[in-house]
Amino acid sequence: MQRPWLEHYEQGVPHEFTGEMLTLPQLLERASETFAARPALEFLGHRQTYRQLWANVQHFAAALQHLGVQQGDRVAVMLPNTPQFVVAFFGASLAGAVVVNTSPLSTAQELEHHLTDCGASVLVMLDSFYPRFAEIEHSPALGVRRVIVTGIQDALPFPKNLLYPLLEKRKGTWVDVKESGKVVGFVHLFERHFAAPTPSSLQPDDVALLQYTGGTTGMPKGAMLTHRNLVANAQQAVSWMPGLREGQEVTLGAIPFFHVYGMTVAMNLSLLIGANIVLIPNPRDLKTLLSAIEKSGVTLFPGVPTLYNAINNSPLTSGYDLKTVRACISGSAPLPAETARQFREITGGANLVEGYGLTEASPITHTNPVGGEQREGIGLPLPGIDASIRDDQGQAVPTGEIGELWVAGPNIMAGYWQRPEATAQTIREENGLRWLLTGDLATMDGGGYFKIVDRKKELILVGGHNVYPREVEEVLYQHPAVLEAAVIGVPDEYRGESVKAFVVLKPERSAAEAEIITFCRGQLSAYKAPRQVEFRSALPLSAAGKVLRRVLADEERAGRMAAEKAEKNDLAGAAAKPV
Incomplete structure (x- = not known):
């Protein structure tokens, strides 16, 4: 198959993946021999070699x-x-x-x-x-x-x-x-x-981890990730960053290890290269987090957009020196361009790039080059990963067109625990490759750079037009008063659906609903702009810091049903009264 992305790999990134077949204990045992006296874990000032x-x-x-x-x-x-x-x-x-x-x-x-x-x-x-x-x-x-x-x-x-x-x-x-x-x-x-x-x-192909996830279909299921899956993905991530210095890096372990993104990028990657992992049990404690970066000289900072955004907007940040940070890969949720720009400015130029992955892929499949050409979106497939944009019939779509993202590689799960039907819906065998159907709508440009448009299930249909929540959210984040934002579709008698935005304002900033709507209409087609804005003190987040649009949609649906029930009761009560 064609792999146009290889031409845009930065110097030092291998075009072929040649990872070693190891189990997780073998990975750590080797690190203990190579980096025996080097700090492995640092926790509240206490170190363990x-x-x-x-x-x-x-x-x-x-x-x-x-x-x-x-x-x-x-x-x-x-x-x-x-x-x-x-x-x-x-x-x-x-x-x-x-x-x-x-x-x-x-x-x-x-x-x-x-x-x-x-x-x-x-x-x-x-x-x-x-x-x-x-x-x-x-x-x-x-x-x-x-x-x-x-x-x-x-x-x-x-x-x-x-x-x-x-x-x-x-x-x-x-x-x-x-x-x-x-x-x-x-x-x-x-x-x-x-x-x-x-x-x-x-053996490397034995199951190492059951990671529960909503997956690309249905209720939470246990994704079966093998030793090979997890070790390979850590090796792929290491190969993506040729500037890593074995035995010298200091990783901020703030994103939760119980989420596979934190496990791979903060824990396993670090152990593979002999990094010192500075453990942060509560990433919402920004004072402890910022202090750890400064005191320990953190160089690698894997995180999530909500965490980078919190640092950007915290009054505490200016009191700490964050300039030791060299590389950051943001995962788990789309990274707003404005969040990345502000963070680079605060840290004096740390390379913060957006990556992409799924629990079922251990999890990383794509990321922008840390030291090479970066484009809007999730970047390029990692070494050893194939990616394709497909239509609903499973056929590849022309370059630049929207379709579902399929990925294949040594990091793709063995399947869902005791769920053969769900596995069959998510994994396809084709030409010797095991393809994972991600459920995400994406595009690929001529250079092999990919961009996630949105989840297939979260697409909003406004009067027959497709509206992708992420596009609207990117605009909302550009408003000077907006700290966090999420967008869902709500029923509309005339249009079928319309866009509703949920917004958290920055401390000591204010904005009215009409102001937010007008701002969006200045940068989006009228049908894409929110018709409703609900202000909240916080948005529902997953354990990994991802804004949960589905929770907002469920709350909206429940509120609507309660209102309809109350209206029916009022009408029934009025009808029962004697004239």
């Missing part, structure tokens, strides 16, 4: 095996970005288990669905999350035999480990979890002596 990290991973793997975990068992991990996450993830992998990433934002009901669907036998979680598990622990469908509980204090040196619980108790946020036959403390596992873990027969 690669040698120490590998020793802790081996100890945790042996502990899991002692608790009865066998190869292929599922071990769920519900932790923020802490050293315990890295140890639990690689320790479970070394024991031969399949890790199940579970969002700390999950409700008890969502947690129950994930744990029962995957059949997890062990859950590793933060103590403050335990009350949610307690709500569901007696569910007959739940197969969790052991809960390993840890806390922030477990990763802190003396005397911080003693002071932290006192501070949490003073704030009223301390959760005291009692150990029992089922519940065991993370620290207590490390106080016990275990023999070296029994070697498993892991």
Whole structure:
């Protein structure tokens, strides 16, 4: 197939992908040998070397095996970005288990669905999350035999480990979890002596991770990502940045590792090149985040648009030196051009580029060159990835036309956990390649640069015209008072649908609905401009910081149904009154 994007790879980026076939434990073991004395993890001022990290991973793997975990068992991990996450993830992998990433934002009901669907036998979680598990622990469908509980204090040196619980108790946020036959403390596992873990027969094509996602179809499902998928994608990302310095980079680990974007770009990529990962458990704590960048000399800052936008507009930012940051890949959601421009200005020219990916692709497939020619959109396919724009019949469309983006490569998932029908709808075999149908509408220009137009399911039809939410949102972000924006389609008796915008204003800025609408009409065709604007204090975000348009659409639908019901009740009440 034609690959016009190869001509635009920056110097040093390979045209062919020749990644090594490794398992995740092999990746970390090699790093522990190459960068033994180099800091691997930095957490609230406390550092752990690669040698120490590998020793802790081996100890945790042996502990899991002692608790009865066998190869292929599922071990769920519900932790923020802490050293315990890295140890639990690689320790479970070394024991031969399949890790199940579970969002700390999950409700008890969502947690129950994930744990029962995957059949997890062990859950590793933060103590403050335990009350949610307690709500569901007696569910007959739940197969969790052991809960390993840890806390922030477990990763802190003396005397911080003693002071932290006192501070949490003073704030009223301390959760005291009692150990029992089922519940065991993370620290207590490390106080016990275990023999070296029994070697498993892991192979690169074995499933390493179940990452739950809405996917491109239907309800949340577990995307089965193999060791090969995850290692290959980290290797592809490394090959994309030829300027990386092995054993010298410092990565800001702020985006959550329980999301596959953070896992690949912030965790696995960093371990592959011997970077020091500065762990940030709460990225919304901008003071801690900005201080970490300055104190640790962060050079790599993978993030999401909402995080870069928050830095751009925070009054705290001017008090910190962010000029050590060299490279940033933004993922998980479209990056507004204005957000990128402001961030480059604040950091003195850090290369902030937009990337693209899906959970089912481990997740990165495209990104703009970090040091080469950048164009509006998601950039070029990474080495080893093929991409094609197809129509509804699966035929390639002419250059420049809109169609669904299909991608193929060594990073594409094995399928959805126990969902063969959903897998068949999402994966197509063609000419020896396994294509992932992304569900995203996109275009490719003559140079092989791709641009996402929008989700197929979020397309708005206004009087027969296609309106792509992202195009309207880009204009909204250009308004000087707008901090965050999202657009959905709402029913319109005359046009079928019309555009409604949800806007969060910048601190101490004001704007009226008519002003926003007029601003948009000055830059968009009349049918594309919002006809309604709703101002909010915040927009619904995913765990990875992505604005959830579907939640806004659900809320809008529920509000409309409630209003219609109230109107019917009023009419019925009026009709019942005697004349």
